[in-house]
Amino acid sequence: MFSFSPAHSLLRHFNFRYTDKKIPFLLILHSPLTSSPTEPCSPQNFDPINATDLIIKQHWSELKSLIGTATTPTQFLNFLFNSNVGSEALLRYFNWSERYYGVSHGLDLNFRLVSSLAIDKRYSDIRARMHSMVKTGLQSNAAIFHTISSSGNQHGMKSILVDMLVLAYVKNSKIQLAVEAFDCSDVYRYKLSVFSCNPLLSALVRDGMVNAVERIYKGMIRRRINPNLITFNTVINGFCKMGALQRAMDLIQDMKSWGFSPSVVTYNTLINGYCKNGESGRMFKADRIFRDMLAENVLPNVVTFNTLIDGYCKDENVGTALSLLDEMKRRELASNVVTYNCLIYGFCSEGDVEKSLGLLEEMKLLDIKPNLITYNGIIGGFCKKGLMEQAKGLLDEMVKTGLIPTIVTYNALLSGFCQLGKMDDALLMHDEISGKGVESIISTYNLLISGLCKTGDMKGVSKLLDVMDEKEVKANQMTYNILIDSLCVKGKPRKGMKLFNEMSEVGLKPSSSTYNALIAGFCGIGNLRTALNLKKRMEKNGNLANVITYNVLIKHMCGRGKHMDANRLLNQMLENGLVPNRDTYDIIRVEMLDKGFVPDIDGHLYNRALC
DNA sequence: GTAGGGTTAG
Numbered sequence: 001m002f003s004f005s006p007a008h009s010l011l012r013h014f015n016f017r018y019t020d021k022k023i024p025f026l027l028i029l030h031s032p033l034t035s036s037p038t039e040p041c042s043p044q045n046f047d048p049i050n051a052t053d054l055i056i057k058q059h060w061s062e063l064k065s066l067i068g069t070a071t072t073p074t075q076f077l078n079f080l081f082n083s084n085v086g087s088e089a090l091l092r093y094f095n096w097s098e099r100y101y102g103v104s105h106g107l108d109l110n111f112r113l114v115s116s117l118a119i120d121k122r123y124s125d126i127r128a129r130m131h132s133m134v135k136t137g138l139q140s141n142a143a144i145f146h147t148i149s150s151s152g153n154q155h156g157m158k159s160i161l162v163d164m165l166v167l168a169y170v171k172n173s174k175i176q177l178a179v180e181a182f183d184c185s186d187v188y189r190y191k192l193s194v195f196s197c198n199p200l201l202s203a204l205v206r207d208g209m210v211n212a213v214e215r216i217y218k219g220m221i222r223r224r225i226n227p228n229l230i231t232f233n234t235v236i237n238g239f240c241k242m243g244a245l246q247r248a249m250d251l252i253q254d255m256k257s258w259g260f261s262p263s264v265v266t267y268n269t270l271i272n273g274y275c276k277n278g279e280s281g282r283m284f285k286a287d288r289i290f291r292d293m294l295a296e297n298v299l300p301n302v303v304t305f306n307t308l309i310d311g312y313c314k315d316e317n318v319g320t321a322l323s324l325l326d327e328m329k330r331r332e333l334a335s336n337v338v339t340y341n342c343l344i345y346g347f348c349s350e351g352d353v354e355k356s357l358g359l360l361e362e363m364k365l366l367d368i369k370p371n372l373i374t375y376n377g378i379i380g381g382f383c384k385k386g387l388m389e390q391a392k393g394l395l396d397e398m399v400k401t402g403l404i405p406t407i408v409t410y411n412a413l414l415s416g417f418c419q420l421g422k423m424d425d426a427l428l429m430h431d432e433i434s435g436k437g438v439e440s441i442i443s444t445y446n447l448l449i450s451g452l453c454k455t456g457d458m459k460g461v462s463k464l465l466d467v468m469d470e471k472e473v474k475a476n477q478m479t480y481n482i483l484i485d486s487l488c489v490k491g492k493p494r495k496g497m498k499l500f501n502e503m504s505e506v507g508l509k510p511s512s513s514t515y516n517a518l519i520a521g522f523c524g525i526g527n528l529r530t531a532l533n534l535k536k537r538m539e540k541n542g543n544l545a546n547v548i549t550y551n552v553l554i555k556h557m558c559g560r561g562k563h564m565d566a567n568r569l570l571n572q573m574l575e576n577g578l579v580p581n582r583d584t585y586d587i588i589r590v591e592m593l594d595k596g597f598v599p600d601i602d603g604h605l606y607n608r609a610l611c
Numbered sequence: 612g613t614a615g616g617g618t619t620a621g
Contacts, residue, residue, distance in 0.1 A: 123612045160612055167615095198616040205617095233617040268618040275619095306619040341620040373621050380621085408621070 041071045041079060048083035051076075055089040060096060073097040074105050081109070087116040091125055098132075107139050111147045118157050127164050134168040134177075141177060145184045159190040166196040175203050179212055186223060194220075198230050205238040213238035214247075229260045233269055240273025248273055267293040268303050275311030283315050302328075306338045313346025321346055337363070341373050348381030353390075356381055370401070376409050383416030388425070391416060407433075407441055414444060418451030423460065426451055440471070446478045453486035477503070481513050488521025493530075496521055512543045519549060523556035531556070547578050555587045 041051075054063045067076045077097065080090055094113050098104060110133055117126045133139065144165065148158050162185045169178035178200050185192055197220050204212050217235045220227055227235075232255040239248035248270060252262055267289060274286040290308060293300060305328050312321035321343060328335055340363045347355040356378050363370055375398040382391035391413055395405060410433050417426035426448060434440065445468050452460040461483075468475065480503050487496040496518055503510055515538035522531040531553060535545055550573040557566040573580065 118612095121612075127613080157612090164612080167613095193613090195613065195615065200616095202616060228616085230616045235617095237617070263617085265618050270618095272618065301618090303619050308619095310620065336619090338620045343620095345620070371620090376621060 041066055041068065041076055043079060043082070046079040046083065048080070048085050051080065051083075051093075052085050052089045055093045055096075058092070058096075060100065063093075064100075073101045073103055074109065077105055077109055081112055081116075087113075087120045087122060087125075090116055091122075091129070094129075104136060104138055107143055107147050111151050114161060115151050115153055118153060118161070123160075123164075126161070127168070130161075130164045130168040131171065134165070134172050134174065137174070141180045141184050145181075145188055149188055155190075158188075159185075159192070162188075162190040163192050163196045166192060167199060170196070170199045170203050173203075175200070175207055175209065178203070179216070182216060182219065186219065191223070192220075192225055194225060194228055194231060197225055198228075198234060201231065201234045201238070205234060205241060208241070210238045210242040227255075227258060229255070229263060229266075232258075232260060233263070233265050236266060237269045237273075240269060240277060243277040245270075245273050245278060262293075262296070262298065264293075264298050264301055264304065267298055267300075268307055271304065271311070272307045275307060275314070283311055283317065283320075286311055300331075300333075302333060302336055302339065305333065305335070306342060309339060310342040310346075313342055313349075316350070318343070318346040318350060318352075335366070335368070337368050337371055337374065340368060340370075341377060344374060344377045344381075348377055348384070351381075351385065353378065353381040353385060353387070370398075372398075372403050372406065372409070375403060375405075376412065379409060380412040383412045383419075386416060386420050388413070388416050388420070388422075405438075407438055407444060410438060411441075411444055411447065415447045418447055418454075421451070421455055423451050423455050423457060427460070440473065442473055442476050442479065445473060446476075446482060449479065450482045453482060475506070475508075477508050477511055477514070480508060481511065481517065484514060484521075485517035488517045488524065491521070491524055493518055493521030493525060493527075510538075510541070510543065512538065512546050512549065515543055516546070516548050516552065520552045523552055528553075528556060528560075545576070547573070547581050547584065550578065551581075551583045551587060554584065558587060 051063070051066065053059075054066065067073060071079075074097075077090075077093065080093060090113055094105065094109075110129065114126050114129055117123075117129065145162075148161055148165075151158070153161070162181065166178050166181045166185070169175070169181060182192065182197075182200060197216065201213055201216055204210065204216065213235055217227070217231070220231070232251060236248045236251050239245070239251065252266070252270075255262065255266075270289050271286045271293075274282050274289065278285055286308060290300065290304070293304070305324055309321045309324050312318065312324065325335060325339065325343065328339070340359055344356045344359050347353070347359070360370060360374065360378060363374070375394060379391045379394050379398075382388070382394065395409065395413065398405060398409075410429065414426050414429060417423070417429065430440070430444070430448060445464055449461050449464055452458070452464065465475075480499055484496040484499050487493065487499070500510060500514060500518060503514070515534055519531045519534050522528070522534065535549060535553065538549075539545060550569055554566045554569050557563070557569065570580070570584070573584075
């Protein structure tokens with residue numbers, strides 16, 4: 001490719017010898033030989049052909065000598081640029097020098113390189129360069145856009161570069177900067193493509209920044225960046241995730257006007273939207289979309305059925321969920337691990353662990369491999385019923401199949417022991433898992449602390465709090481609620497108040513449960529005034545009093561013969577739109593009868609006015 | 612300029 005004069009070979013030869021001997025820097029500078037092989041580069045003696053050769057052949061140690069110590073890697077890069085060295089060598093040197101010297105050549109040189117790559121149509125190299133530039137995050141969008149706009153590239157090429165910039169931000173999970181670049185590109189009139197806008201939209205949905213989704217979508221339409229089917233599916237998903245189901249449905253019309261028919265993914269997304277975020281009658285609406293889909297001859301797939309099965313299970317309708325599994329079999333549509341996991345969790349939440357076990361066997365027969373989620377579900381089901389031996393048996397089975405239990409698995413088991421009051425077993429298992437290197441999370445500590453509080457082992461609680469300190473696991477709102485509740489139940493609401501005050505000191509906000517525990521505590525020691533003050537305080541701080549708050553106060557008032565006050569609170573509760581529960585009725589039977597409530601055949605009271 | 616970007620289980 002290049003021809004070299006003998007002098008060049010000689011130069012390399014000397015370079016080797018001198019660098020091997022590590023000639024001191026000053027000696028090199030004062031060498032009488034003006035063309036000394038290790039003389040640092042200068043614009044005068046810089047030899048682009050030799051430099052290019054060394055770079056292409058990746059003779060980095062020779063290059064290091066050539067750069068010397070008087071020339072900086074960036075100055076050397078400038079020599080390369082000014083000598084019109086080809087883009088291949090420029091890129092190689094650029095990457096090597098940034099890595100080797102740990103320097104960043106700055107924005108201008110980055111874009112000189114990118115422009116050089118653009119001339120040679122080396123687009124994937126530009127993408128990679130843009131990726132590493134964005135990764136360091138040293139440059140602001142304002143600076144980048146200024147540099148791109150003042151580069152010598154054509155406008156179309158600048159658009160391509162900006163498009164790649166947006167995509168690089170998205171791939172580096174710098175979504176806010178990607179949105180900013182999306183906006184900047186409008187100001188500079190650079191045209192982006194769906195290749196960057198679609199990934200941006202999907203990242204926004206993924207990160208829950210759904211409000212930005214609509215703005216970006218509208219921006220695309222206004223700027224004539226033509227959306228495609230995937231754009232619509234992504235935006236529809238965004239609307240579904242934010243619960244704007246009608247707007248999601250409206251987008252179907254938009255997509256049709258752009259010539260796109262809803263695909264199986266579109267329908268699945270909408271069905272999922274209704275299942276997860278629909279209000280009352282959500283499964284009815286989800287089913288209607290499913291029927292629309294069939295009517296439009298769009299074939300449902302395993303995801304469609306899984307979504308519906310999960311929806312029915314969560315809607316406490318496992319019967320319908322099972323009938324859908326049959327429907328899949330009729331359609332010869334293969335179910336998968338997700339199908340079974342949905343059903344297993346459905347049956348476990350109904351307390352029917354036996355049925356879940358049956359499903360696990362069915363999976364094995366169908367050669368569908370159960371995963372961590374499968375086992376966690378059934379183990380959790382057993383633990384909720386206090387069947388710890390069966391739960392541990394499954395734990396052994398999952399380990400045998402090569403699955404590694406996580407803290408979620410162990411939390412289920414620990415919670416089971418705690419509910420049974422078997423704190424020795426719980427603490428023993430906790431020690432065992434710590435020994436295995438499974439890190440406890442805050443919910444682990446919370447469930448153990450709660451168990452210890454219930455058995456009155458406050459020493460054990462304080463030990464655990466010490467462990468949390470040591471492991472730097474911070475207490476959360478739940479931790480405080482458990483401790484405050486425990487103190488209040490024991491008739492020590494003032495100690496509870498101390499913890500309550502500590503919450504704000506450590507930056508935690510109390511919840512309605514925090515206030516309820518304290519209100520019950522002060523009622524318990526006959527201090528109604530403080531209890532009522534706490535109710536005012538909770539409302540002032542934006543925590544609405546709920547049915548439990550009212551029940552506690554009403555019960556206390558009834559117990560002290562203050563039935564009129566109790567009645568006033570009941571009215572306040574109804575005015576605030578709260579629905580009294582059976583506790584409420586049982587507590588103030590007399591007042592309820594006065595209010596026109598009548599007992600049903602079970603002896604419970606119902607509000608005739610509401611019926 | 613590319614060829615990735617969209618749906619399901621805890």
